[in-house]
Structure formats: structure tokens, C-alpha cells
Amino acid sequence: MPKSLPGRPVSLWLDTTPETGFPPLPEGLEVDVVVVGGGLAGLTAATLLKEAGRTVAVLEAGRIVHGVTGHTTAKITALHTLIYDHLIRHAGEAKARAYGEAQQAAIEQVAARVRDKAIDCDFVRSDAYTYTESPEEKGRIEAEVEAAQRLGLPATYLEDTPLPFPVEAAVRFDGQARFHPRKYLLALARDLPGEGSHIFEATRVLDVTPGEPCQVTTDRGRVAARDVIVASHFPFADKALFASRLQPHRSYVLALRLDGPPPDGLFIDTGENFSLRPQPLPDGDTLLLVGGEGHRAGEGGDTVARYQRLEVWARGRLPVRAVEYRWSTQDNFTVDRIPYIGPTTQHSRHLYVATGFNGWGMTNGTVAGMLLRDLILEGDNPWAAVFDPSRMNLNDVPELVRQNARIAAHLVADRVHRTDPDTVGPGEGKVVHTLHGNVALYRDEAGLIHRLSPVCTHMGCILHWNPAERSWDCPCHGSRFGVGGEVLHGPALRPLEKK
Ligand code: FES
Numbered sequence: 001m002p003k004s005l006p007g008r009p010v011s012l013w014l015d016t017t018p019e020t021g022f023p024p025l026p027e028g029l030e031v032d033v034v035v036v037g038g039g040l041a042g043l044t045a046a047t048l049l050k051e052a053g054r055t056v057a058v059l060e061a062g063r064i065v066h067g068v069t070g071h072t073t074a075k076i077t078a079l080h081t082l083i084y085d086h087l088i089r090h091a092g093e094a095k096a097r098a099y100g101e102a103q104q105a106a107i108e109q110v111a112a113r114v115r116d117k118a119i120d121c122d123f124v125r126s127d128a129y130t131y132t133e134s135p136e137e138k139g140r141i142e143a144e145v146e147a148a149q150r151l152g153l154p155a156t157y158l159e160d161t162p163l164p165f166p167v168e169a170a171v172r173f174d175g176q177a178r179f180h181p182r183k184y185l186l187a188l189a190r191d192l193p194g195e196g197s198h199i200f201e202a203t204r205v206l207d208v209t210p211g212e213p214c215q216v217t218t219d220r221g222r223v224a225a226r227d228v229i230v231a232s233h234f235p236f237a238d239k240a241l242f243a244s245r246l247q248p249h250r251s252y253v254l255a256l257r258l259d260g261p262p263p264d265g266l267f268i269d270t271g272e273n274f275s276l277r278p279q280p281l282p283d284g285d286t287l288l289l290v291g292g293e294g295h296r297a298g299e300g301g302d303t304v305a306r307y308q309r310l311e312v313w314a315r316g317r318l319p320v321r322a323v324e325y326r327w328s329t330q331d332n333f334t335v336d337r338i339p340y341i342g343p344t345t346q347h348s349r350h351l352y353v354a355t356g357f358n359g360w361g362m363t364n365g366t367v368a369g370m371l372l373r374d375l376i377l378e379g380d381n382p383w384a385a386v387f388d389p390s391r392m393n394l395n396d397v398p399e400l401v402r403q404n405a406r407i408a409a410h411l412v413a414d415r416v417h418r419t420d421p422d423t424v425g426p427g428e429g430k431v432v433h434t435l436h437g438n439v440a441l442y443r444d445e446a447g448l449i450h451r452l453s454p455v456c457t458h459m460g461c462i463l464h465w466n467p468a469e470r471s472w473d474c475p476c477h478g479s480r481f482g483v484g485g486e487v488l489h490g491p492a493l494r495p496l497e498k499k
Contacts, residue, residue: 005307005468007323011071012255012279012287015325017182020063020189025200027221031055033376034216034225036205037232038064040185040361041354044369045229046197047188052377055196057223059216061204061232065185067489068233068361071329073253073291075266075277076110076362077128077176078103078153082140082270083337085147090336090395095386097151099338102383104153106366107177114184117191121183122280128266129161131170137270141169148173162263163276165317176266178277181362205236206493210351227376230344231354231368234332234478234491239345242389243459243491244404246356247333248478251294252306252468255279255287255325258318262288272359274313287324290314297330298461298475303468328469330478330489331359335396335403340389341368342375352376353389407461407476421449429465429472429483438462439499440472442483452485453497463496472496 008015033049035042038060046056058064078100087096114123132141141157148155154174161170192199200220209215213224235242256262262278269275275291292313293306300306307326314320334340334356341364344351352375354368367383374381385391421441424430429442431454440454440463452472454463461476471488472481479492486495 005304005326006311007254007326009326011253011327012289012325013072013074013180013182014066014070016180016282017186020065020186020201022060022064022193022199022201025057025059025203025218025220025223029057029198030213030224031057031196031198032225033057033227033229034059034214034223035229035231036208036216037230038189038199038201039067039069039231039233040065040181040365041357041368042229042231043185043188043192044366045231045354045372046192048369048373049376050192050195050197052373054376056192057197057225058192058199059203059205059218059223060199060201061487063201064189064199065182068329068331069181069185069365071253071327072181072361073275073277073289074181074362075128075176075178075275076107077173077266077360078107078363079128079130079171079173079176080337080358080360081130081268081272082144082171084151084153085140085143086337088147088150090393091338091386093151096147098383098386100148100151100153102367102371102386103363105370106363107175109366109370110179110184110362111177114179117187119184119187121179121187123177123179123184125175126178126264126266126277128173128176129158129170130268130270131161131163131167132270133166133168134270135168138169140270141171145171161267162265163267164263178266178279180279204493205232208351210348212350214350227350227352229352229354229372232490233330233355234489235344235353235355236491236493242340242353242355243477244407245334245340245400246477247335247403248297248330249294249333249359250297250300250328250330251291251359252303252310252328253289253291253326254307254310254314254323255289256314256318256320257285257322257324258288259321260319262286288318296475297478297480298464298473300466300473303328303466307468330480331361332356332478333358335399336393339364339368339387341371341387342384342389344389346390427470428467429470431462431465436499440465440496442470444483450483451499452481453499455496456492457494457496458492
């Protein structure tokens, strides 16, 4: 029997906003731009393109702002843990400067829209901090402050923060921000349909054929468009081999009610183990979101214990009264820590991608919208070379080789052990070897057994059971499936076979 966890298993963002109900795609539509994926990157790009006079159709497999954007901690900041010293050394000062400028411009883009459209989304300016409790990490903080100041970013070195526990050192970026991501994006979505533009939900894109126009094939029919943006988190039409260049990670969030006000600011430690930010509730109280316990997707082991360790950490440092919510999320990481935003390949003329936001999707997703708008309208943008998906840096090759060796090991060496299905308790799942072959077996609380193929429909890796989320997760590229076999998270497009 799985251990029970405190808090409601839903994201605060989803629990405090209404559900959307956009229609599915009708047959025979033609627009200027199709945007695949209704998260922050997709809706921002669609909004900016519609404002520039283009007709746009956003296609979402489920409901918009439900995926990664519905499960983020929603920090809008250019302070991406420690990145600027790294970027100067690995990509050069010009690219590091452009990366920082793009992030700061994204913050101002969101701020201006909230102000101009009077969007009620709990947007507030807030300082962001990366801190360390270890004397050995102090030098990294100092180097980051020096690098960020050199690039013209609003960085300050500190040895004291608003956190209620001592730190060794911290870097602070002034004038960053936080908001309620669903309130913000549902406001954008309200203004999108009309004048030839649309949002379609429950419409899974299966393939994109480049051309003039491009043909987008969905499970509801086809749509033609001059340009297509794939902003579906993990790209599915993967001719550019993103599967070999992205590393999906999962992490966990607790929304805590404290005795007293939470610390004011956006916080993360240098090891990216813990992230904190406050969020007001409609009842006037303010919760503290604590995130962490990250791991490679499909390799989380006892994911219930991850929530428990996060709670133990929080209770050891903060006056926690109650856990109100808990949820988990998935982010794609790139080897050089810069997202892939731009033409899918060097030869793509009308097919664009936005992925690999490295856990910083609020600014990088907004950068994606701005950059792709410019590429589609003008054919260029000053940040294009930095985010170019076709870039290649020889320094990244060893890590890419390691990453792909790990995936190959899962493909080739993951074995299913003979297990007695009776050892699977209520609420538990296991991949077992039976007389009928390998089976992903889940026993529900009523004792009913659900049998699925344990083979991921993306590229054939063996799935792992995720006890906290009750899902089947793939260790290769992060696809996830529900206990009924339905796709929860791509790149897989097809559900698991029933056994
Ligand atoms: Fe690629 Fe499962 S996600 S094999």
C-alpha cells in the first residue's frame, strides 16, 4: 500500500482557476501560423503574431496551460541559478550578454502586457536570490556577481537574505517578478480567438510536413499553414534529433502554509536542490512554494519519499503549519544550458521549435514568443544565434555522448524480472514478467488489475512505475503514461497497448 502524503495532489495554479473549453479542430482550416502547444511559449508566440496581423491556430493535445506551465513555480527572472560566469566561459561574452538581455526583455514584456491589458494575475516585482550555505560555494557566487555586473545585469553580492536561516553568500537580481501563470495565460487565451485566429483543444498533432504551405496532421484532421511553431515541450516531429539532445528532469513542489509571513523574494540554492517563492491566496493568506528533489525523468525511484524529504527539509527551516498542495513537474535540459529556439534545422524555412528551457520557462518561454515572432515576420532577431537549435559547440560533445550512452543502456540493458503479480499491492504498479510476456501491472484501490505493455511507444524503452504520481514513466526521453495507458507527457504520441 503506498504511503499517504499531506496536501492536495493538484497544482495551486490549476486549483484556483477555471477549466477551459475550447473546441477541437474542424476539418479544412488554413491559417498563417499553427502553434503546437498551449503553454506559455505557444500562447505568447500566438498572441504576438496575432497582434502583428497574422492568423494563428493554437493546437493543444489536452487543455491549454495544463502541462509544464500549469505546474511551474512561475518565477520570472533572469537569475538562472548561476549561469552568467558559465556562459561567458563556454559561449563567450557576446552570447552571454545577449542571453541576459533576452531574459530581462522577457520580464519587461510580461510586465508591460500585465499593465497595458490590466491583467489580474498577482504580478508583483520581486528580487531574486541564488544562495549557498556552503563556504566552498562562496567563490562561485562571487564569480557570478562579477560576470553578471560585467554584462550589465542588476546583480549584488550579499551575505544576508530575507530567508529565515543563515546563508554563506548570495547573489541578488533586483526588479525581477512573479505571477499566477494560469491567470496571466488565460487572459491571453481569451483575446486570441477571432479575426481568423483560434485555439483548439483535445487536438493531438501527429505530424508536420514542411512545405508551402506546411501540412499539420492531427487526430482530428489536417490544417495548412505557412509557418509552424512546435512548442509542445518535447518536440515530437523529431527530424533534428532533439531526443538525443534534451535531458528531461522531474521535480516536486509543496505549497506550505506557515505561521507568519513567508520570506519575500524568489530563492534557489546553488545546487538547485531547493527553490522557494511566496504566492498569495484568495483567502488573504500567502503560501510558500518549496520546490526540489529533482531527478532524471523515469529514474525517480521512490517518488513518494521525495515529497517526504522535501517536507522534512522545509519543516527543519521554516515554521510550517500545513501542506496545502503538492505537485510535480518536468523540465527539459540542454547540454549548454541554453534553450533551442528557432528553425528546427539549418534548412527549415517554415518550421520552428521552442524547447529546452532548463527549468526557467517563464522568461525563456517569453523569449521564445518574441524571437519566433521576429523570425516569422522579419527573418531575424538579435538573439537568434544564441538560441539557434542548430548550434554545435565541441565542448558539449562529451556530455552528449554520456547522455546518449545512458539512453542506449536503458534501451538495451533494462531487464524485466520474473515477479509474482500477487506481490503488487493496492495502489501499486510493477513491470512483471508473466506467461503472457512482460506486463506493466497496476492494481487499483479496489483490487482490480490493469495490464498494459511496459514498452514506451516513443522508441521502445521499458517504463518505470512512478508511485507518487501513479504513472508509467520512461527513463529515455521522459514520456509518461496514465494507468489506463493514455499519454500524459510526450514525446510519445500513442497510448500503451492493453495486455
Ligand atoms: Fe523515448 Fe520512451 S520517451 S523511448
